[in-house]
Amino acid sequence: MQxxxxxxxxVCWGAFLLPFSSVYALPGTQQTPHAQTEIQLDRQQSQxxxxxxTRIVSEQLRQGPTPRWTHRDCAGLVRFAVHESFxxxxxxxxxxxxxxxxxxxxxxxxxxxxxxxGQQWQTETGEKGAYVSALALIQHNTRFISKDINQALPGDIxxxxxxxxxxxxxxxxxxIAYHTGSVTPTDNGLRAVSVQGLMQWKDTRWRIRxxxxxxxxIYRLAFLSP
Numbered sequence: 001m002q003x004x005x006x007x008x009x010x011v012c013w014g015a016f017l018l019p020f021s022s023v024y025a026l027p028g029t030q031q032t033p034h035a036q037t038e039i040q041l042d043r044q045q046s047q048x049x050x051x052x053x054t055r056i057v058s059e060q061l062r063q064g065p066t067p068r069w070t071h072r073d074c075a076g077l078v079r080f081a082v083h084e085s086f087x088x089x090x091x092x093x094x095x096x097x098x099x100x101x102x103x104x105x106x107x108x109x110x111x112x113x114x115x116x117x118g119q120q121w122q123t124e125t126g127e128k129g130a131y132v133s134a135l136a137l138i139q140h141n142t143r144f145i146s147k148d149i150n151q152a153l154p155g156d157i158x159x160x161x162x163x164x165x166x167x168x169x170x171x172x173x174x175x176i177a178y179h180t181g182s183v184t185p186t187d188n189g190l191r192a193v194s195v196q197g198l199m200q201w202k203d204t205r206w207r208i209r210x211x212x213x214x215x216x217x218i219y220r221l222a223f224l225s226p
Contacts, residue, residue: 039223054154058172073134074169075133075168083130146218148210156171160215160216161216176195176198
């Protein structure tokens with residue numbers, strides 16, 4: 001896979017109305033919301049979920065966005081990949097998503113309640129729904145892990161605050177995937193960047209370094225086992 005390294009206007013709609021610092025405190029402070037979920041995946045399920053999530057993201061990069069992915073921005077990529085990871089990956093699903101059926105991750109064995117997790121995001125109002133903004137996704141549906149990139153696992157989210165807008169990327173294990181938030185007839189907005197490339201990005205606000213104040217850190221989906 002060729003890694004494309006360019007940022008357009010990075011916007012996650014619904015997440016940039018207020019500065020991140022004004023509505024959210026870093027982990028370790030008293031104001032930090034604590035993401036809770038009554039339903040979780042066990043360690044084996046979490047491992048297989050990560051394989052499906054990163055495979056689905058990588059296929060979007062390889063093939064281009066499927067028409068079934070409607071909200072195309074950085075949070076939309078995460079929501080879509082999570083939702084499709086919880087789907088039943090039968091022959092119909094594989095055909096609809098352009099999968100060959102070869103070298104696939106193990107199928108997830110889930111309870112009916114676990115299967116619904118991809119449609120039960122906790123929103124700003126505390127309700128559950130299929131849509132959640134980037135900010136609410138981080139605040140109410142993940143838990144903070146670290147600012148040390150060595151602590152990231154595939155499927156974790158890298159979160160950035162640029163003051164008037166926020167952005168998230170998906171840690172794929174050996175590279176990083178994201179959507180710029182902008183779509184044109186000639187650019188689907190999907191990008192992949194190497195770890196080293198982002199470490200040394202010319203615009204220092206995007207460097208995944210612990211000393212970068214714009215890099216808020218690594219966040220893990222709350223329903224995954226630690």
